[in-house]
Amino acid sequence: MRPRLVLFGDSITEQSFATGGWGAALADHFARQADVVLRGFDGYNTRWALKVLDRAMEGAAAGGADPAALTVFFGANDANLPDRSQGHQHVPLAEYQDNLRAICAHFKNMWPSAAIILITPPPIYEPARIRHKYGDNDPSRQPERTNEAAGTYAQACIAVAKELDYPVIDIWTQMQKFPDWQTSALCDGLHFTPFGNKILFDEVLKTLGSIGFSQQSLRSDLPLYHQIDPKDPLKAFEI
Numbered sequence: 001m002r003p004r005l006v007l008f009g010d011s012i013t014e015q016s017f018a019t020g021g022w023g024a025a026l027a028d029h030f031a032r033q034a035d036v037v038l039r040g041f042d043g044y045n046t047r048w049a050l051k052v053l054d055r056a057m058e059g060a061a062a063g064g065a066d067p068a069a070l071t072v073f074f075g076a077n078d079a080n081l082p083d084r085s086q087g088h089q090h091v092p093l094a095e096y097q098d099n100l101r102a103i104c105a106h107f108k109n110m111w112p113s114a115a116i117i118l119i120t121p122p123p124i125y126e127p128a129r130i131r132h133k134y135g136d137n138d139p140s141r142q143p144e145r146t147n148e149a150a151g152t153y154a155q156a157c158i159a160v161a162k163e164l165d166y167p168v169i170d171i172w173t174q175m176q177k178f179p180d181w182q183t184s185a186l187c188d189g190l191h192f193t194p195f196g197n198k199i200l201f202d203e204v205l206k207t208l209g210s211i212g213f214s215q216q217s218l219r220s221d222l223p224l225y226h227q228i229d230p231k232d233p234l235k236a237f238e239i
Helices: 011-017 022-029 046-051 093-110 126-134 147-164 171-175 194-210 233-237
Strands: 004-009 035-040 069-073 115-119
Touching (some): 004 011, 004 022, 011 022, 011 035, 011 069, 022 035, 022 194, 069 093, 115 147, 115 194, 171 194
Parallel strands (some): 004 035
16 A cells, blocks of 8 residues: 555645645655645634544545655644734634644544654745735735744744654745745745745655655555566566
8 A cells, every 4th residue: 555645734735736736746756656645725724724633634544544644734824913804814823833732633643653744834925915915016005914923933833843843844934045935936925836836845855755755765556667577568467
C-alpha cells in the first residue's frame, strides 16, 4: 500500500491542486511512490476546523493504515482583524494556539505514527487585499487583514510547534526573503501565484526529507518500465 500524505488547511490548501499548485507538485513529485490526499477548506479558521475534524478526514487513511505525514496549515483566516470586514473569521491568538494543540492531539490520537507538520500563515500584502476587496486603491480603505497580524500568528504557530516538538514551516518569513514577494509570490495579497506555490513546495519537500519521507526513501509502486524484460514482459509481474 502506498503511503499517504494528507494536506489539511484553508483555501491555500484547497487551491493547492490548481495549475501550478504546491499540492499538485507534491503529487507529481511522489508519483508511483505516495498518494497525496487533499483536505482543504476555503475560509476556515482553526475554530471551525476543530469542529469538523472527523468528517473532514473521512477516507483520508486507506485500509485503516495511518498516513505517513500530514500538514496542518491554518492561521490566515484566524488572523483577520476582529473589527474589519471579515471579523467573523477572527480567532483570538491564545485560542488559535489552543486550537492548533487540539487539532494535533486529535491527529496523534487518530494516527499515532503519522508525522505532523505545521505551516504558519503566509505574509499579507495589504494594498492588494484592498483592491481585491473593494476593486480600487482608495487610501481610505482598510484591509481585512495585515502583514503584522499574520506575523504575530506565524510566531504563535512556531511556538506551538516547538512546544510539541513538531516540524514547522515558517512560510511567513521564507516568502518575504524573495524580491518583490508582494506581487511575485502572491496573486491577491494572500493566495499564491505559481512562484509562491513553488516556494512552499520546496519548503514542504525539504521538511518531509528531514523526517525520512523522500523519493530516495520510498519505493516505486510496481515494476518500472525499464525493469520489464521485453523478451518476457510478464515475468516482471510475478509475485
